[in-house]
Amino acid sequence: MFVVITLLIVLTIIIYINFIGKYNEKYWKKRGVKLYEDNKILGIYWKLLTKNRALFLQLSDIYKQYAGDPAVGVASLFTPTLYVIDPENVHHVMHTDFPAFNHRGFIVNEDDPLSDSILQMNGVRWKLMRQNMTPLFTSAKLKNMFYIIEKSSRDFVEYLKQNPDKLKGDTYNTLTIFCCKAIGATVFGIDTKPEIISPFFKAIRDSFRPSLWNSTRYTIMMASPRLFTLLRLKQLATFKTFFINAIKQILRRREQENSRKYDFADICVSIQQRGMMTDQDTGYELVPTDELLAAQGFFFFSAGVEPIATAIFSVLIQLGKHLDILQRVQLEIDEIYRKYDGQISYDAIIETEYLDKVINESLRLHTPINFIIRHCERESVLPVGNIKVEKGTKLYLPIRDFHLDPKYFPNPHTFDPERNLIQHGSETVYIPFGKGPRGCIGVRYARLQMKTALVHLLQHFNVKTITNEKQPSFICDIFQLRFKNIDVKLSARI
Numbered sequence: 001m002f003v004v005i006t007l008l009i010v011l012t013i014i015i016y017i018n019f020i021g022k023y024n025e026k027y028w029k030k031r032g033v034k035l036y037e038d039n040k041i042l043g044i045y046w047k048l049l050t051k052n053r054a055l056f057l058q059l060s061d062i063y064k065q066y067a068g069d070p071a072v073g074v075a076s077l078f079t080p081t082l083y084v085i086d087p088e089n090v091h092h093v094m095h096t097d098f099p100a101f102n103h104r105g106f107i108v109n110e111d112d113p114l115s116d117s118i119l120q121m122n123g124v125r126w127k128l129m130r131q132n133m134t135p136l137f138t139s140a141k142l143k144n145m146f147y148i149i150e151k152s153s154r155d156f157v158e159y160l161k162q163n164p165d166k167l168k169g170d171t172y173n174t175l176t177i178f179c180c181k182a183i184g185a186t187v188f189g190i191d192t193k194p195e196i197i198s199p200f201f202k203a204i205r206d207s208f209r210p211s212l213w214n215s216t217r218y219t220i221m222m223a224s225p226r227l228f229t230l231l232r233l234k235q236l237a238t239f240k241t242f243f244i245n246a247i248k249q250i251l252r253r254r255e256q257e258n259s260r261k262y263d264f265a266d267i268c269v270s271i272q273q274r275g276m277m278t279d280q281d282t283g284y285e286l287v288p289t290d291e292l293l294a295a296q297g298f299f300f301f302s303a304g305v306e307p308i309a310t311a312i313f314s315v316l317i318q319l320g321k322h323l324d325i326l327q328r329v330q331l332e333i334d335e336i337y338r339k340y341d342g343q344i345s346y347d348a349i350i351e352t353e354y355l356d357k358v359i360n361e362s363l364r365l366h367t368p369i370n371f372i373i374r375h376c377e378r379e380s381v382l383p384v385g386n387i388k389v390e391k392g393t394k395l396y397l398p399i400r401d402f403h404l405d406p407k408y409f410p411n412p413h414t415f416d417p418e419r420n421l422i423q424h425g426s427e428t429v430y431i432p433f434g435k436g437p438r439g440c441i442g443v444r445y446a447r448l449q450m451k452t453a454l455v456h457l458l459q460h461f462n463v464k465t466i467t468n469e470k471q472p473s474f475i476c477d478i479f480q481l482r483f484k485n486i487d488v489k490l491s492a493r494i
């Protein structure tokens with residue numbers, strides 16, 4: 001009897017799984033789109049969960065295997081999911097028909113206040129929050145806060161000089177600690193000594209540590225949003241008490257001080273003093289509570305740590321391999337130092353054109369965020385292939401795969417700062433910060449922070465890349481690029 005029941009259950013499961021596969025095949029066939037063969041039930045999530053294989057590597061497999069197709073279906077239980085490959089279609093999703101694709105489709109359950117950030121918000125709430133945070137990132141604001149960015153870079157160099165053991169390796173880790181200090185100072189006015197590993201750093205680092213559970217939770221959110229809501233899964237609940245309390249303290253202290261620091265905390269205080277945030281078009285109102293502002297701060301913090309550290313690290317990797325380029329960068333920096341008498345101002349940073357090219361090319365070759373996600377809010381038709389996209393569809397869009405496509409960038413694995421990166425007009429395929437209304441809000445800050453750190457670092461140090469492998473390998477992660485088996489050594493310039 002027991003054997004029969006077990007057999008029946010197994011049989012039912014097999015038939016059901018088969019059914020999901022057939023359903024997905026049919027669904028995409030009807031729309032003239034191929035389904036990614038590798039797994040017709042869980043697509044790219046299958047190897048993420050069972051083989052610990054980074055999502056972006058699997059998207060790359062698809063990109064190469066279906067190079068001629070405008071978009072490819074990816075199984076995700078019963079949630080229609082599409083990897084959009086044609087640049088015109090990508091532009092349609094990110095820009096032309098923005099109202100249809102203005103979501104990422106992330107879900108924030110109750111009791112998970114830190115996840116309620118611009119990244120994950122939707123609709124009019126997102127628009128309102130984004131509008132209110134945009135003033136933080138204008139050129140004028142960045143100019144005002146440049147003194148903080150500059151000082152943290154100078155302190156970092158000083159710290160490295162006094163701790164020569166930090167020059168020998170584990171440079172990515174050292175850079176993340178530095179970036180955390182820098183963003184903490186610029187965003188919140190938190191001033192810590194470089195050698196102190198702050199509790200903020202611990203929270204940020206732990207929250208984005210890849211793990212099987214994190215991958216599972218992400219898979220559930222993408223493949224079965226309903227189950228994600230039903231199970232009330234939370235993303236950042238562990239850090240809620242610590243971070244919200246810290247923000248509360250910062251804001252209350254700032255309210256009492258009269259001096260302006262031109263940072264995020266200032267903006268928060270003035271938003272709260274104005275009372276309600278109101279959307280002009282719809283009249284929708286949102287209360288800027290400490291919790292809501294803490295969520296924005298938490299995300300700015302995390303976006304400012306690992307992505308920027310990875311971006312700086314990949315520049316150093318390239319310079320440590322191409323000594324001629326390193327010398328040219330250093331020559332440019334030396335000239336700027338001479339011209340400005342060692343006082344590195346905002347204008348001085350803007351003048352480093354060759355370094356800018358080096359950064360741009362490095363962001364192409366190893367972009368910190370590998371792909372983009374959108375969620376369809378109302379039916380739309382992708383122009384190339386005439387593909388009808390239904391409400392509720394999840395879309396993946398390439399960043400890294402565009403950047404490494406020889407069709408757009410000949411010899412894509414060659415590091416060449418003289419490349420013309422922006423050659424495809426509005427359908428540009430060079431998008432390290434995404435594009436359109438949901439593109440990265442922090443792009444100017446990120447570039448300024450990177451450049452300032454690199455100017456100071458390369459003025460004082462030479463770099464050498466150490467690796468045992470021809471091609472870098474990567475740690476399994478969902479969104480971010482994380483290098484494995486590669487390091488950079490610094491040595492004092494004489």
Ligand code: HEM
Pocket residue numbers: 094118119120130299300301303304307308311367368369372373432433434435436437438439440441442443445446
């Ligand atoms: C090198 C560093 C960084 C890279 C490569 C990067 C890249 C990206 C990318 C690719 C997106 C998605 C864009 C899209 O969906 O079209 C994004 C979104 C975002 N980034 Fe960044 N980012 C960086 C640093 C930062 C920093 C420092 C901040 C804030 C202080 C920031 C804040 C945001 C926000 C708030 C969003 C969501 C925007 C929205 O949905 O409206 N990023 N970023």
Ligand SMILES: *[C@@H]1O[C@H](CO)[C@@H](O)[C@H](O)[C@H]1NC(C)=O
Pocket residue numbers: 206207208209210211213214234235236237238
């Ligand atoms: C991801 O997993 C690690 C290790 O299990 C955990 O510490 C971290 O909090 C998780 N990330 C999130 C966002 O919850």
Ligand SMILES: *[C@@H]1O[C@H](CO)[C@@H](O)[C@H](O)[C@H]1NC(C)=O
Pocket residue numbers: 353354356357360422
């Ligand atoms: C680097 O890229 C940015 C953004 O794509 C662009 O505005 C800038 O002009 C580029 N810099 C150089 C020196 O080409």
